[in-house]
Every structure is written in C-alpha cells, then in structure tokens.
Amino acid sequence: MARTKQYIHTILICAGLIFYYGAYGLTNQQNNDNKAVIKITAKRFEYSPPVVELKKGVPVTLELTALDRIHGFNVPGLGLRADVPPGQTVHVDLLPDKAGQYIFLCDIFCGNGHGEMNGVIVVKD
C-alpha cells in the first residue's frame, strides 16, 4: 500500500513537471555558454509553447524553428525580431532585464489566422 502511494506520488510529480515544462516552455537544455535554451516552434497559426516564462536577469537562448513555412518572431516590447525559415534553426539570445509580459507575434503574413498567431513571454522577478 505504501509502495503504491509512492508510485502515485512519483507519477503526479512527473505529470506536473511535464505539464509545467511543456505548457510554459521552461527549458531542459543548456547551450555551450551555460545559457538555458528554450525551444519554440512556429506553424500556421500558433507557437508552441504559447507561454514562455523567464526569470529577470537570467540570460537565455530562444531556439526557433518553423514547421511549415517562413514565419516571423517579433517581440516588440523587448526589441527582438527574427525571420524563422522552415528547415533552419534560429537562435536568439535574450537577457530579460525587466519583469512583465511581452507579446510575441508572427509578423510575416501567413494566411487566415495570421492575426491571432501570437504568444507571450512572462518575465518574473
């Protein structure tokens, strides 16, 4: 009985971690500079994950890939933008220095639904 409880406990923790990392894009990798690497994929008309949580003052690298066609990755509030062509991996370094929510959007028109293709970077203190 105690072992069963322990299994359930472990499964719940794992499920929680999968949800947390999956839904909010916290990284499970680091690059050569020891920066956390956050993978973001783009396809019509969504980014995955749609919410990326960062910690203020902690540098990260955003690793961007497009799954279908070229998309833009624009974070006006942070002064970041990049083209993300299909078949390429695009790296964008970011040092978030101010807490807040920063919308990112596709700024290369990609069809019906383009206007709703966006996500948010949440920078926490």
Next chain:
Amino acid sequence: MSLNRRDFIKLATYGGAVFSTGLIGKNVFAKTGEQDEFYFVQLSDTHWGFNDKKFNADPEGTLPRAIELVNQLDPQPDFIVFTGDLTHTTDDPNIRRKRMAEFQDIARKLNTRNVRYMPGEHDASLDNGEAYKEFFGDLNYTFDHKGIHFIALDNVSDPRARLGDSQLAWLSEDLNQRTKDAPIVVLTHRPLFDLAPEWGWSTQDGAKAIELLMPFENVTVFYGHIHQEHHHQTGHIPHHSARSLIFPLPVPGSVEKKHKIAWDDAQPYRGLGIRNIETTLPGAAFDLHEINIKKG
C-alpha cells in the same frame, strides 16, 4: 458644389446615425488659391469572402448595405476610396480571384463612378499583390483632386509589412515636386506609425515615410486595418483610421490579446460603418462624419 451638414443629417432617416468628428486643423487651401469644397467617402476592410457568422451574421449583406448607404448620399461624393482588405485572404489563388471578381461586381453598383482601390494584407500579402493588380491595378499611385495631392501607399504586398526602399524613393521623388504648403492626403492600409506593434498594427519602415512627409505643412493620413475609428498625431500630421465593414476589433491595449468582437444580435452591425471626409472653408482641414451601418 455646396455641401452642408443637413445633407449628412438626412442620412439618419435612412437608418445611418451620423457622428461628426469635427477635426480642427489648418485651412489647407489658404495658400493654394483652390476654393472648391468637396467630400469623398472612405470604405475599409470589407473582407469579402469572410463567412464566420459568429462575428458577422450578415457577411454577404453588409457590403451591399454600405453601398446602398453611399448611393443615398445627396449630393454624391466626388470619389470613393476603399482602404484595403477588399477580400478576405485565402490560400487558394482561384478563390482569391473569385472573391475579387465578386467584390468588383458589387462595387460597380456604386453610383459614383470615381472609385479608388487599395490593397490590404488579406488581398495582397500571400502573392505580393499579383491577383490584386490583375483586378484593381497599381498597388501604389497618386492622383490630384481639386487642389489636393493624394498618395496611395502600399504597405501590404510585402508580407513583412514594409513599404520598401524603392517605394520610399518613389515617395520622396513625388514629394520633391510639391511645395511645402501643398495639401497632401496619404492613403494607406496599415498605420504608418507604431500604433500597436504587438498586434501587428504598424508598418516596419513607416517611420521613414513619416520622416519624408514631416517637412510638408498640410499632410493628413487616412488608413484602415484596425477595424475601428482612431485618431493620432505624429508631430503636425494627423492619422485617422476608419471602421470596417465586416467585424470590429478591440481598442488597442484594451485586452490582453487581440480578438475579433462577436456579433451582437441586440446591436446588429455594431462598430461597422463608412466615413465621409469633407473639406471645409474656412476652418477645419477635414471634417470626418462617421455613419453607422444599421438594419432596415
């Protein structure tokens, strides 16, 4: 031509409420010697082909209703301008052309024959304006009307929402032929200034166009794209966006994420309308009159 407010008020009897913005500005004709009042009509963002009734329960009836409203204006406007997104986007080039042909057929019902078209990103961004040009002609152009120089800019056929260096050079060359006090109206689809870049409500190199326009004393910009009336000033240059004829969008920054505003059966056609733009002497540079689309 004598045009007074009574002509617009008369519209209320046809079911279109009238709102006058009454913008105060310089008399753009003061130094030009041109003394001919006139008005034109701005229609925008008709999105012909959009068919989600959650956001417009009358998607095929709204544009014809707007055209009927324009045809009831007495006197008729000197000309009409559509500031982009004539059609709703589609991946299928054949459907795109079909929508443009249907739109053109409906627009031909306008009694005023002088109609100017402009592309929006829904018309032109997926094929760099190829289909649009087949139906409506040049993506950017100029024309003169009763002493005012009109410049239609294309900030949509580049899917990155840029005017581009060659169009900016073309604009610069055109402006070089104007005197500093020449009355100039710029027509665009997207805002030239950074209204809400996080919602795609900007032009990547729009600041360069504004910089070119800034030395000119009498410039006014009319645009669409944001599906609502909005007024902004960059230096001495006013920018006025028009409402849509398909669905409204929220006030910039009023909600976390941009979304279409749902149709409300209790207030059909809410937020949809046309605009009369009247030159007046003396006094305001332009008077804007917003007319609602209404049932009945």
